Amino acid sequence: MASLELTMSVPGFSSYPSLPSSVRDLDINQVPSAGQGADQEELLEDEEDSSNGSGGPPRKKLRLTKEQSRLLEESFRQHHTLNPRQKEALALQLKLRPRQVEVWFQNRRARSKLKQTEMECEYLKRWFGSLTEQNRRLQREVEELRAMKVGPPTVMSPHTCEPLPASTLTMCPHCERVTTTATTTGPTKTKLSAAANTALSSKAGTPAL
DNA sequence: GATCTCGTTCACGTTACCTCA
DNA sequence: GTTGAGGTAACGTGAACGAGA
Secondary structure, three states: OOOOOOOOOOOOOOOOOOOOOHHHHHOOOOOOOOOOOOHHHHHHHHHHHHHOOOOEEEOOOOOOOOHHHHHHHHHHHOOOOOHHHHHHHHHHHOOOOOHHHHHHHHHHHHHHHHHHHHHHHHHHHHHHHHHHHHHHHHHHHHHHHHHHHHOOOOOOOOOOOOOOOOEEEOOOOOOOOEEEEEOOOOOOHHHHHHHHHHHHHHHHHHOOO
């Protein structure tokens, strides 16, 4: 059974104003002073080289290394939002700017939510399918019941030439037609109970997937 | 205590770059 | 070599929230 829980933000991690502003105000376009990896160095050099005079440098696409992605994913599994200290530590560990870590988490949350939404969409489609099928079954039963109600004509007694009381009628187990003698218990009743149970059980909850 | 301003973070939508078929 | 689709890093914006005046 898929969960319909949507929320995944972690309350209480949103702001840490006690952090020094020197940590918070790191600019995404500034090189951290120490520990820059070779890839990132190359990237940032390229950024400088490709600066043009027409309103800022063109956007460069950073490709995270497998190790960086792995660590970020691992961190994301632990918590979906980062406080400034965690962000700073992770950025240091990954040799990225805090802003890059922040952006990665924002995008990761968005992807996670998208995936969740797609799963829920799929789930609802299947549920709709099963409800449609169930509806068809119930419609058929309604038709059968209607047919039974108007179908069997009043049975006349061969002796008195008068209509027999309903309590004397029963269902033939072979042809499922009304015959004279017994009570209302029979295959039809059993069948209807099963259908009613099905309907009730599915009404009470959502289908298992 | 109520209000305002400022700074920060977030979600959301979008853009731009990169890879691959 | 070209092209379109898909993935994703980065950006812009508005809302929410807390702190300080």
